[in-house]
Amino acid sequence: MTFDEFKQMAMVSMTEICREIFHEKQTSIKIKKEAVAVKNLVNIFNTALKLSNEKGFQTMSLRDLSRNTGLSMGALYSYFASKEELLEIIQDQGRRLTRKILTRQIDPNSSSDEKLCTAIRTHLYLTEVLHKWFYFSFMETKNLEKKQQKKSVEGELATEQIFIDILKQGNREKLFHVENPILTASVIKSMLQDWYVKRWKYTLRQITVDEYCNFVIDFIKSAIKNKES
Amino acid sequence: MTFDEFKQMAMVSMTEICREIFHEKQTSIKIKKEAVAVKNLVNIFNTALKLSNEKGFQTMSLRDLSRNTGLSMGALYSYFASKEELLEIIQDQGRRLTRKILTRQIDPNSSSDEKLCTAIRTHLYLTEVLHKWFYFSFMETKNLEKKQQKKSVEGELATEQIFIDILKQGNREKLFHVENPILTASVIKSMLQDWYVKRWKYTLRQITVDEYCNFVIDFIKSAIKNKES
DNA sequence: GTCTATAGTGCGATAGAC
DNA sequence: GTCTATCGCACTATAGAC
Known part of the structure; x- marks a missing residue:
């Protein structure tokens, strides 16, 4: 699977996400026509x-947002109830998307080796496509209220659990030799995170997502593969 | 070297840092008595x-800071010229400290293997001692003005260069087999960063800095050691 | 050296015209 | 469905009393 194939398969477009939000948030969104609402939501x-x-989200004023979207303050407030809610919607959507795509892509019946590659590749591709969204989520979590923060933590641990399970399966299949699956999953995740958190660095060095992906997979496999087999 | 030994050797106390700032920032700091100034700076x-x-720094108002330090708004402004400057001072100090401690600890004449361990351990210990400082630096970089942001980027690349050099030395000494030193240094750095960025996770799991350190060293060495020697 | 009081600005949010 | 006008509030920063 290449990056371009992923983009098509995943069908994660801003438009689609916004259409989903439009149908779920009928309480806050006062606009009735889907076409109008989705178009503006994408813009917003x-x-x-x-x-x-x-x-930073806090530093961005709604006047900034108004100026840059071309929508008036009043119009903006037809799409969310408060600035705080705007933050929550973005965060929530990003979390759900990660979960959905990650679990959809991984074939439960494949070997641990295949699963690991797929999970790494999918995670990197996903954060590449929606890199702004992920960077935002990462940076703004602490600005959420307690209840929403808890959801973020759960999301993070859930993603990590996917890797922990793969590593444990690898141990059983004698493909990997992983003494500490929790810490191993943790450092794997940190490498994946780096791709969207320190994106400027990889852009600067002209490293593509596929290069990074292949490198990370090789690096991790060198570290955890069972040397006795 | 254990963590406790490091703490003493590095002599990085909040008080010492603030004394340094006091002597350098005579322009902004209007207070004359060192004892008074340093005490309040530590507090601030x-x-x-x-x-x-x-x-987040932007969300914290100077009224918050005033209330929590017990100092009035007027008193605060005797210690910095603007909120922006307060941000810059904290950032700048953190960067310089990293550079100083990292290069001081690494013996230029030791083997690549030793250097790698020392660099990893020192970095983790340093960020453990000053974890608030590093977390702050990491999160607030984008709120700096352009010129200060550039310094941050340079600092990051400089730290990474230390690891790149160690890895290249390891290749020459045939201790490591590292095909891509730049990307390898990059993922090493991401693991080190995780210790202070996702600190809540490690606290939650009751993992100490020494446990994490030993794990990371083992993991990296497994991935890069020269299998032919 | 630290305080209180206040100037001046820009914010989030809303009401009501179109 | 979108706009403009405006309210009330909280902010950074400073001036001047003590």
Whole structure:
């Protein structure tokens, strides 16, 4: 699976995400026509992510957002009830997407070796496609209220659990030799995170997602493969 | 070297850092008596780091800072010229400290193997001692003005260069087999970063800095050691 | 050296015209 | 469905009393 194939298969477009949000958030969104609402939502989210990733969500004022979207303050408030809610919607959507795509891509019947590659590749591709979204989620978690923060923590641990399970399966199949699956999953995750957190560095060095992906897979396999087999 | 030994050797106390700042920032700091100034600076920085790490620097108002330090708004402004400058001072100090301690600890004449262990251990210990400071630096970089941001980037690349050099030395000494030193240094750094960025996770799992350190060293060595020797 | 009081700005949010 | 106008509030920063 290449990156381009992934993009098509995953069908994760901003438009699709916004359509989903439109149907779920009928309480906050006062607009009735889907076409109008989705078009503006795409604009609002894209702009909000752009501005927030430049200077932080708190620093971005709704006047900034208004200016950059071309929508008035009043119009913006037809799409969310408060600035706080805008933050929550973005966060929530990102979390659900990760979970959905990750578990969808991994074939439960494949070997631990295959699963590991797929999980790493899928995670990197996903964060590549929605890199603004992930960077935002990562940086703004602490600005959420307690209840929403807890959800973020659970999301993070759930993703990690996927890797822990794969590593344990690898031990059983004698393909891997992993003494500490929890810490191993933890450092794997840190490498995956680096791709979207320190994206500027990889752009600077002209490293593509596939290069990074192949490197990470090789690196991890060298570290954990069972030398006795 | 254990963590406790490091703490004493490094002599990095909040008080010492603040004394240094006091002598350098005579322009902004209007207080003349060292004893008074240092005492209040320790208070201000500790509180600022605490509040910022909970909810972000921008969200922390100077009224918050005033309330939590017990100092009035007027008094605070005797220690820095603007909120922006407070941010810069904290950032700058953290960067310089990293550089100083890292290069001081590594013996230029030791083997690549020893150097790698020392660099990893020192980095982890340092970020453990000053974990609030590093978390702050990491999270607030994008709120700096362009010129300061550039310094941050340079600092990051400089730290990475230390690891790149060690890995290349290891190749020459035939202790390591590292095909891509840049990407390898990059993922090593991401693991080290995880210790202070996702600190809550390791606290939750009751993993000590020494446990994490030993694990990371083993993991990296498994991945890069020269199998032909 | 530290305080209180306040100037001046820009914010989030909303009401009501179109 | 979108706009403009505006309210009330909290912010950074400073001036001047003590």
